[in-house]
Amino acid sequence: MRILLTNDDGILDPGLAALRSAVADMGDVTVVAPDSPQSAAGRSITLHDPITCERVHVDGKFWGWGISG
Numbered sequence: 001m002r003i004l005l006t007n008d009d010g011i012l013d014p015g016l017a018a019l020r021s022a023v024a025d026m027g028d029v030t031v032v033a034p035d036s037p038q039s040a041a042g043r044s045i046t047l048h049d050p051i052t053c054e055r056v057h058v059d060g061k062f063w064g065w066g067i068s069g
Contacts, residue, residue, distance in 0.1 A: 001027030010037040011056050011066040020064075031064025 003023055007016050011033040023029055035054065038044070051069030055062060 003027045003029045005029060005031045005033075005064075007033050008038045008041065010034050011064055012058070013037070032067060033064065035066035035068045 003026060005016060005019055005023070007013060009015065011031065013033070016031065016033060020029055020031055035052075035056075046069040049069055051067065054066045054068075056064050056066045
């Protein structure tokens with residue numbers, strides 16, 4: 001099973017890490033989240049800056065994808 005985890009609190013949020021650990025044995029987990037906290041930003045839009053997608057590593061291991069923009 002493929003599992004996609006995301007949030008609005010940022011890629012390194014402790015809650016996202018706890019959720020990732022909880023479902024790690026259930027399937028192929030992919031984490032995609034903002035590169036910084038974006039709480040209460042639901043109506044935000046990107047007009048002029050590029051949207052980027054960067055690989056994020058924690059303790060030398062691939063963790064997920066951090067998105068900006």
